[in-house]
Amino acid sequence: MKSDIILSGVGGQGILSIAATIGMAALENHLYLKQAEVHGMSQRGGAVQSHLRISENEIASDLIPLGKADLIISVEPMESLRYLPWLSENGWLVTNTTPFINIPDYPDMNVLLAEIEKLPHHIAINADEIARQVKSPRSSNIVMLGASSPFLDLPYESLEIGIKKIFGRKGEKVVQLNIDALKAGREFAIAHTPVGSR
Amino acid sequence: MDKLLLLGAEAIAQGAIDGGMSGIYAYPGTPSTEITEYVQHNKTARDRKLHSQWSANEKTAMESALGMSYAGKRAMVCMKHVGLNVAADAFINSAITGVNGGLIVTVADDPSMHSSQNEQDSRFFGKFAMIPILEPANQQEAYDMAYEGFELSEKFKIPVMIRITTRLSHSRSGIERRELKNENPLTYPEDPIQFVLLPSNARKRYKGLLSIQSLLEQESEHSVYNTFIPGRDKSLGIIACGIAFNYLKENYPSKSCPHPVLQINQYPLPFSKVEKIVDECEKVLVLEDGYPFVEEQLKGFLNINSKIIGRLNGTVPRDGELNPDIVASALGKEVKQGLPVPKVVANRPPELCSGCSHRDIYNALNETMREFGKQKVFSDIGCYTLGALPPWNSINSCVDMGASITMAKGAADAGVRPSIAVIGDSTFTHSGMTALLDCVYENTPVTIIISDNATTAMTGGQASHATGRLEEICIGLGVKTEHVKVLTPLPKYHEEMVKTLREELLYEGVSVIIPRRECIVQSVAKNKKEGKVRTGEVKL
Ligand SMILES: Cc1ncc(C[n+]2csc(CCOP(=O)(O)OP(=O)(O)O)c2C)c(N)n1
Numbered sequence: 001m002k003s004d005i006i007l008s009g010v011g012g013q014g015i016l017s018i019a020a021t022i023g024m025a026a027l028e029n030h031l032y033l034k035q036a037e038v039h040g041m042s043q044r045g046g047a048v049q050s051h052l053r054i055s056e057n058e059i060a061s062d063l064i065p066l067g068k069a070d071l072i073i074s075v076e077p078m079e080s081l082r083y084l085p086w087l088s089e090n091g092w093l094v095t096n097t098t099p100f101i102n103i104p105d106y107p108d109m110n111v112l113l114a115e116i117e118k119l120p121h122h123i124a125i126n127a128d129e130i131a132r133q134v135k136s137p138r139s140s141n142i143v144m145l146g147a148s149s150p151f152l153d154l155p156y157e158s159l160e161i162g163i164k165k166i167f168g169r170k171g172e173k174v175v176q177l178n179i180d181a182l183k184a185g186r187e188f189a190i191a192h193t194p195v196g197s198r
Numbered sequence: 199m200d201k202l203l204l205l206g207a208e209a210i211a212q213g214a215i216d217g218g219m220s221g222i223y224a225y226p227g228t229p230s231t232e233i234t235e236y237v238q239h240n241k242t243a244r245d246r247k248l249h250s251q252w253s254a255n256e257k258t259a260m261e262s263a264l265g266m267s268y269a270g271k272r273a274m275v276c277m278k279h280v281g282l283n284v285a286a287d288a289f290i291n292s293a294i295t296g297v298n299g300g301l302i303v304t305v306a307d308d309p310s311m312h313s314s315q316n317e318q319d320s321r322f323f324g325k326f327a328m329i330p331i332l333e334p335a336n337q338q339e340a341y342d343m344a345y346e347g348f349e350l351s352e353k354f355k356i357p358v359m360i361r362i363t364t365r366l367s368h369s370r371s372g373i374e375r376r377e378l379k380n381e382n383p384l385t386y387p388e389d390p391i392q393f394v395l396l397p398s399n400a401r402k403r404y405k406g407l408l409s410i411q412s413l414l415e416q417e418s419e420h421s422v423y424n425t426f427i428p429g430r431d432k433s434l435g436i437i438a439c440g441i442a443f444n445y446l447k448e449n450y451p452s453k454s455c456p457h458p459v460l461q462i463n464q465y466p467l468p469f470s471k472v473e474k475i476v477d478e479c480e481k482v483l484v485l486e487d488g489y490p491f492v493e494e495q496l497k498g499f500l501n502i503n504s505k506i507i508g509r510l511n512g513t514v515p516r517d518g519e520l521n522p523d524i525v526a527s528a529l530g531k532e533v534k535q536g537l538p539v540p541k542v543v544a545n546r547p548p549e550l551c552s553g554c555s556h557r558d559i560y561n562a563l564n565e566t567m568r569e570f571g572k573q574k575v576f577s578d579i580g581c582y583t584l585g586a587l588p589p590w591n592s593i594n595s596c597v598d599m600g601a602s603i604t605m606a607k608g609a610a611d612a613g614v615r616p617s618i619a620v621i622g623d624s625t626f627t628h629s630g631m632t633a634l635l636d637c638v639y640e641n642t643p644v645t646i647i648i649s650d651n652a653t654t655a656m657t658g659g660q661a662s663h664a665t666g667r668l669e670e671i672c673i674g675l676g677v678k679t680e681h682v683k684v685l686t687p688l689p690k691y692h693e694e695m696v697k698t699l700r701e702e703l704l705y706e707g708v709s710v711i712i713p714r715r716e717c718i719v720q721s722v723a724k725n726k727k728e729g730k731v732r733t734g735e736v737k738l
Pocket residue numbers: 225226227228256278280281284579580581582599621622623624625626651653654655656657662
C-alpha cells in the first residue's frame with residue numbers, strides 16, 4: 001500500500017488540517033508517513049502546497065518525484081492545476097470549484113473548469129457550498145478530504161478517528177460538524193465517480 | 199518509548215530536551231523557528247523550567263547559550279543560516295574558548311531561498327570554526343543527533359553544529375524517543391581563565407583546538423552516521439550528504455543501488471572512507487543539499503581529482519535545493535513528468551494581508567514621496583518588505599536586518615535628501631538600535647519609520663522585544679522627543695500621516711516616526727480566542 005498525495009491551496013485555507021487528519025489516520029493503520037509542509041507568514045495569500053506520503057514500507061524522500069503522485073487534493077481550483085506535472089498517469093485530481101480570488105489576473109472560471117474537465121480522472125466539487133449545506137461553513141477543507149477519501153488507500157473509519165483526534169480539543173460539536181462535512185464530501189465523490197473507475 | 203509525529207525542527211527540540219538541555223536561545227527565522235517554539239510549548243520543558251524565551255538577535259542568543267554552558271549546563275542556540283552571520287563573532291570565538299556544559303549550535307539553511315535573502319551553506323562556518331558538524335538525513339537522526347550532540351560537545355569540550363535544510367526542518371515523520379536524561383548540575387569551568395581570550399591565553403586555546411582536529415576526524419571515521427555501503431558497479435561511486443541520501447534511495451527502491459555509496463552525515467570528512475570510495479570508483483558523484491562543500495574539498499583548486507562530479511561540473515545544478523528528480527537526472531535516469539501546467543494558471547505571490555497596517559503607511563508614504571522624488575527609501579526584512587512589490591513599489595532596498603537605517607545614513611551622508619528608512623519593530627530591536635545611535639551621534643538627516651505591529655509577523659507572530667518600549671528606546675538613544683512621532687495607520691488618518699511625514703522629511707536631523715497598530719492576523723486570532731467578534735477598533 002502506498003499513497004503519494006499533493007495538497008494545494010492558498011495560504012490560510014487549511015490544507016495542513018487535511019494533512020494532519022490523514023496523518024493521524026495513517027498512524028492509526030501503523031503506516032509510515034512523511035509530510036513536507038510550507039511554513040512562514042511569507043506564504044500568506046500566496047500559493048501553498050504540501051507533499052504527503054503514506055506507505056506500508058519505509059519512505060525515502062520527503063518530496064514526491066514528478067509524475068508519481070496518486071492524488072492531488074486542492075481546496076482551490078486554479079491551484080489544483082499548478083501541480084499537474086506531479087500527477088501520475090492514473091492519478092486522481094480532486095478539487096474544490098470555489099475560487100479564491102486575490103490577484104488581478106485570476107483566469108476566467110469557465111476556462112479553468114474546462115481545463116479540469118480535460119483530465120481523465122477528476123472530481124470537481126463545490127466544497128464551500130456543501131459545507132454550508134451541512135451547516136459547517138468553515139469545514140470546506142474537510143469536505144475536500146471526504147471527497148478524496150474514496151481514492152485514499154485508507155479505511156474510511158480511520159479518517160473519522162483522525163478527525164476526533166485533531167479536533168477533539170475544540171469540543172464535541174466541532175468534531176461532529178467536521179464529521180458531517182467529511183461524510184458529505186465522500187457521498188458527493190462516490191455519486192460522481194463512474195462505477196469501476198476507482 | 200512513545201513514537202511521536204514530528205517536524206525535523208521539532209525532532210531536534212525533543213532530542214535536546216530528552217538529552218538534558220537546560221535552555222534554548224534563539225531569534226526566530228524560517229526554517230528554524232519551530233525548534234524554539236516546540237520547547238516553549240513542551241510539557242517536560244515547562245515542568246523543568248527550561249529557558250526558552252526569545253533573544254533580541256542571534257548574537258545575544260549565541261552568547262547567552264555560551265554563558266549557560268560556562269555554568270556547566272547543556273544549552274542549544276538556533277537560528278536560520280543568515281542569523282549565523284550575525285552571531286559569527288561569538289560563534290567562531292566559542293570554538294576557541296571551548297565549552298563547559300554541552301553546547302549545540304543548530305543552524306537551518308534555506309537552499310532555493312524559499313524565505314531568505316541567500317542560500318549560504320553553514321557547513322562552511324562549521325569548518326571555519328573547526329568544530330564537528332552533524333547533518334541529519336531524517337527526522338529520527340535529527341532527534342538522535344540533538345540527543346547525543348551534548349555528549350559529543352562535552353567529550354571534546356567544544357561546541358557542535360547541527361545543520362539542517364528547509365526540507366527536513368519542515369517535514370513531518372515518526373520518531374522514537376529515548377530515555378529522558380537529567381540536566382547537568384551547575385559547575386564552574388575547571389580553569390578560571392578558560393573563557394578569557396586575551397592573546398596569551400587565546401594562542402594556547404587555539405593550539406588546543408588545532409590539536410584535537412585529528413581526533414574529530416577519527417570520530418567521523420567511526421561515526422555510525424557515516425556509513426559505507428558497498429556496491430558491485432564501480433564505474434560510479436556516490437557520496438550523499440544529509441538528506442541527499444533520501445533522494446538517492448528514492449531512485450533505488452529496496453536497496454537496489456548497484457554503486458558503492460558513502461553517506462556523510464558527520465564532519466570533518468572521514469578521510470579513510472572518502473579515500474576508499476574515490477580510489478575504488480572510476481567517477482564519484484557528490485550529492486549535497488547546499489553549496490558544493492564536500493565536492494570542492496575533494497576536487498581541490500587544481501582539480502587534480504577530475505573524477506569528482508557534482509554541482510561544479512554541471513552534473514547537478516549549481517544552485518537551488520535538491521529533489522528526487524534532480525538526483526534522478528544526475529544518475530542518468532529518465533524523469534517522467536505528468537501533464538504540463540496549463541497556461542491559464544496565473545502566479546499567486548504572497549501579499550500584505552488585507553487590513554495590514556503596513557499597507558496604510560505605504561499608501562501615506564507613496565503620496566508624500568510624490569513631492570520628494572523616487573528611490574530614496576531604504577527598507578529591511580519583514581512582512582513590510584512586500585512593499586517592494588506592486589501595487590506599492592515603495593521601497594528600494596532589503597539587504598540584512600537593520601541595514602535600512604544605516605544605508606539611509608550612508609545615502610544621507612552622500613547627499614540624498616530626504617533619506618528614509620522603513621523598518622519593523624522586531625527588526626529594529628534586532629539590529630536597528632546601534633544604527634540609530636550612529637545617526638544620533640552625527641545628527642544625520644534621516645527619517646526612520648518604525649512600522650510597529652507589536653509582533654514578529656513574518657515568522658509567525660512571535661513576541662517582539664520592542665513592544666511597549668519603542669519611544670523610550672529612541673529617546674534614550676538620543677533622538678529629540680519632539681521628533682519621535684507616533685501615528686495610527688488607518689485609512690481614516692491618511693491625511694494626518696501624510697502631513698507628519700512631510701514635516702519630518704523636511705527636518706534636517708534624526709526623526710523617528712512610529713506608525714502603530716497591531717498585526718491584523720494577531721488581532722483576529724486574539725479576538726477569536728476571546729470569543730469576541732471583530733469590532734470597531736479595526737474598522738477598515
Ligand atoms: C539575521 C536574520 N534573522 C532572522 C531573519 C528572519 N526574519 C525575517 S523578517 C523577521 C521579523 C520581522 O519582524 P518585524 O521587523 O517586526 O516585521 P513584521 O514582519 O512584523 O512586519 C525575521 C525574524 C532574517 N531574515 N535575518
